[in-house]
Structures are given as C-alpha cells and as structure tokens.
Amino acid sequence: MSIPSLENYSLPVIKSLPENKVDWKIEPSRSALLIHDMQQYFVRFFGEDSGLVKRVEKNIVALRAWAKQHNIPVIYTAQPIEQSDKDRALLNDMWGPGLTKADPSLQKVVPALAPDRDDIVLVKWRYSAFYRSELEEILKESTRDQLIICGIYAHIGCLTTALDAFMRDVQPFMIADAVGDFSEQEHHMALEYVARRCGSVVATGDVLSIGASAATVLSWSLLKDQLLDLIDEEPELFDADENLIDYGLDSAQLMGLITDWQKLGVHMTFEELAVAPSLNGWWQLIQGKYPQLAE
Known part of the structure; x- marks a missing residue:
C-alpha cells in the first residue's frame, strides 16, 4: 500500500528525449518554476546516498538559481503532516496514511533546496499541485502562463500537474533530468505523455542556456x-x-x-x-x- 523502495537508474539525456508535438519556448517573463514534492518523506524511498537523487537535486538547484537570476517566481509543493481521513480520502486506499506526526522532520524540503523567504510554498492535497491550492491565482496575478516542472514523482504528481496546467491554458514544461520516478520505464512514460499530449519536455541544460552564455x-x-x-x-x-x-x-x-x-x-x-x-x-x-x- 505504501510507496515501495526505489532503485537508482540513469536519468535521460537529450538524445533520448521524446519529440515534442508543440514548439513552445520557455520565456522567463512568462514562466514560474515549480519544485514538486521534494520533501524528505518522498526522497527517502530512494535510500541513503542515492546517486539519482543527488543528480536531480543538483539540477533543481541550478534551475532555481537560474529562475532567481531571471526574476522567475519559485513555487514549492509540500504535503502536510497528519491529514484527516476526509482530506486524504482515496489516497489512503492507494498509498496508506502518508506523512504522520511520528517524524515531523520528514515534511521538510531536502536541505539543498530549502525555500527562501521570497519563495512560495503551497500545501499539497492531491496529485495535482492545482488542487485546493492558490497556484492558478498566483500564476494569473503574476501574468505567468508557463510552468516549469521539476521534482518527484514524474509519472504521478509532476505528470498530473502538467496535464492540469494544460487544461487551464498554462504551458507546462517538464524538465527531463530534474525529475525522479519509481523506475526508468515510468520516468520515460511520463515524458512521452507530456511531450505528445499536454506540454513540452526539455533538459536542464536547455533551460539554463536561456539568457546565458x-x-x-x-x-x-x-x-x-x-x-x-x-x-x-x-x-x-x-x-x-x-x-x-x-x-x-x-x-x-x-x-x-x-x-x-x-x-x-x-x-x-x-x-x-x-x-x-x-x-x-x-x-x-x-x-x-x-x-x-x-x-
């Protein structure tokens, strides 16, 4: 019922990325960066000293620095501790109780990505970051209609958020080597779906090269x-x-x-x-x- 222990695998490289159906380009003045569920609770399933987690974290750190350099809003999602049965609902059936008060430190975002004071942290209730949150309003108020998505897990919350963004006329960009997943197969499945149905898939290097030498x-x-x-x-x-x-x-x-x-x-x-x-x-x-x- 709970999240299983996860194995390391190789992150995708540019030549292995699916071909995007759309030709959207990231524009800093239109973008917001979403760091999805990078909490200790979710990262721990990869085990200690995970090479995959280290590379994903490193890429997200670089993306976050790039976003701040270009005055791009940085938004986090984080699930709360001890959700009520009403709040958690069907997630209990699929994944069990999730975060609990037994170890509140697990709710924290991993140290390398700890939010700054000017970052936005949204409470996460379901797979999609839009569900019961102010994400759509934040994007509208800041006149942002592009969402750069990184974090975990690619084929669950990241994919669902990308699809939800598309349904709200927000262009989602999934960063192929800045998301982690249950397996290499599920990781690539998420990339394929986004590229062909609801968004664009790009690599960290592609993003960092925007407006940079x-x-x-x-x-x-x-x-x-x-x-x-x-x-x-x-x-x-x-x-x-x-x-x-x-x-x-x-x-x-x-x-x-x-x-x-x-x-x-x-x-x-x-x-x-x-x-x-x-x-x-x-x-x-x-x-x-x-x-x-x-x-």
Whole structure:
C-alpha cells in the first residue's frame, strides 16, 4: 500500500528525449518554476546516498538559481503532516496514511533546496499541485502562463500537474533530468505523455542556456554528470583521468554529447575530443578553446 523502495537508474539525456508535438519556448517573463514534492518523506524511498537523487537535486538547484537570476517566481509543493481521513480520502486506499506526526522532520524540503523567504510554498492535497491550492491565482496575478516542472514523482504528481496546467491554458514544461520516478520505464512514460499530449519536455541544460552564455552553463561538474548518465559506473568509483572508452562510452554517445554542448554554445569536434578521452582531458581541451569557462 505504501510507496515501495526505489532503485537508482540513469536519468535521460537529450538524445533520448521524446519529440515534442508543440514548439513552445520557455520565456522567463512568462514562466514560474515549480519544485514538486521534494520533501524528505518522498526522497527517502530512494535510500541513503542515492546517486539519482543527488543528480536531480543538483539540477533543481541550478534551475532555481537560474529562475532567481531571471526574476522567475519559485513555487514549492509540500504535503502536510497528519491529514484527516476526509482530506486524504482515496489516497489512503492507494498509498496508506502518508506523512504522520511520528517524524515531523520528514515534511521538510531536502536541505539543498530549502525555500527562501521570497519563495512560495503551497500545501499539497492531491496529485495535482492545482488542487485546493492558490497556484492558478498566483500564476494569473503574476501574468505567468508557463510552468516549469521539476521534482518527484514524474509519472504521478509532476505528470498530473502538467496535464492540469494544460487544461487551464498554462504551458507546462517538464524538465527531463530534474525529475525522479519509481523506475526508468515510468520516468520515460511520463515524458512521452507530456511531450505528445499536454506540454513540452526539455533538459536542464536547455533551460539554463536561456539568457546565458556558455561560461555560466557548462562546467566540469555538469560534464561529469553527463558522462555518469551514459556509463555504468558509480560516482564515487569514477576516475576523471580514466580513458572513457574503457568505461564503455561509444562514438554514438560522444556525438550526442557534442550535440548537447552545441546548444550551450560550446563547439567541439569528434577529432578534438579523441586526443584525450577522459573527463579531465576533455575539460582541459574545452577550457583551452573557451578560457572563460570556470569550475
């Protein structure tokens, strides 16, 4: 009845994203950022020291910083402790009692994403962030008709909120590598549904590149995260000086990375990267061509 223990899986990369049916573009003056249910209670089902959670958190931290830089409202959802049977209703049948007073600390948003004073925190009652909340009114009052969605879980609350936004004439954007889910299959299912039925699916890098230069987007850490999403290695065992071919990186994956970097304003060739096929080797080559990049 409760949420099951969840396993780590690889977050999607740009080349694996579904094709969007619409050509909507995120415009900072029209957007609000929704950080969905990133509470200790929901994150804990991934277990301690989850690589997936670390990467999702890191991407959301970057999205939040970008939003504040562009004066974009940052909105959180958080379920309350000890909901009454009337308030919780059918959620009891599907998921059990949820948050309880037994450990009130679990209601808190994870420390890396703790809300600031000027952020908005909405009480979450159902899958959709719009249900019994002021979200629609907040968007209207701030003349925002685009909602950038990140958090957990992709195929439940994030997807339902995206569909609900669409039904209210708000353009939803689901950030493919800034949401977590029960499984890789369900994660991709959520992305497919949004892309083809109610919104647009984009990557964190696509968002950060809006109104920014490569110097504020591409970094050694981002490059490492991109590689870890492609190879079968735990983050703590990854050697930044090891030959990436020995990790199983193939030419198709490399070309996908080159395409991703081009969207960030960084143009490297296959031949240039083949000279030093390691994380540190690539970063040295990139910095040599783009000395303004820092890490």
